[in-house]
Amino acid sequence: MRSSAFILGALVASTSLSGTALAAELEKAVFAGGCFWCMEEVFEKVAGVASVVSGYSGGEADNPTYEQVSSGGSGHYEVVEVEYDPDQVSYEQLLEAFWHNVDPFDARGQFCDKGSQYLSAVFFGDEEEQKLAESTKEAVATRFDMPVVTEVLPAATFYPAEDYHQDFYKTNSARYNYYKFGCGRVQRLEEVWGKPAT
DSSP states (O other): OHHHHHHHHHHHHHHHHHHHHHHHTOEEEEEEESOHHHHHHHHHTSTTEEEEEEEEESSSSSSOOHHHHHTTOSOOEEEEEEEEOTTTSOHHHHHHHHHTTSOTTOSSEETTEESGGGOEEEEESSHHHHHHHHHHHHHHHHHHTSOOOOEEEEOOOOEEOOGGGTTHHHHTHHHHHHHHHHTTHHHHHHHHHOOOOO
8 A cells, every 4th residue: 555655656746846847848939019918919929929918017106007117107017927948949039020010110118118118128137148139130221221220128026917917819819800900000010021931
């Protein structure tokens, strides 16, 4: 009996540790690209991304609310926290998805959303991420021969947004699509980057 219980306990512990090890292999990246609903849709469609959470970062207020951030008074950006498997998708590939879904030349916000809370930014977690973000930013500036205003900033505390913002493009698809087109996001992205491949 004792040996059976020991074996069962060892199996449970092994399964638990295995799950923890798998979770530890995932990495996180934070991007600001204007409306976090839209950026959530972008990254959730990237192969190798495990989850995307809408939230706030870069400001000084603790536990900010949507009302505080959207008013522009908290100093936070609307951001998404992307959890991904680096064996399936690289940080550089995430940067590519990011750049192709922002207007890197708009110093007032993104599309119809204006204000510091809607500015585009890459929040780097370490020196390697900073180098990649800076080099891809320079590549965009060179390609268009225009100054890129998107900021490259050190990672700050991430605060998840309220539950009703999460997966908004799925849970409120009609309202979301009306907003995305009405805000001029789709049109401006095509103007800058061309129509996406089908």
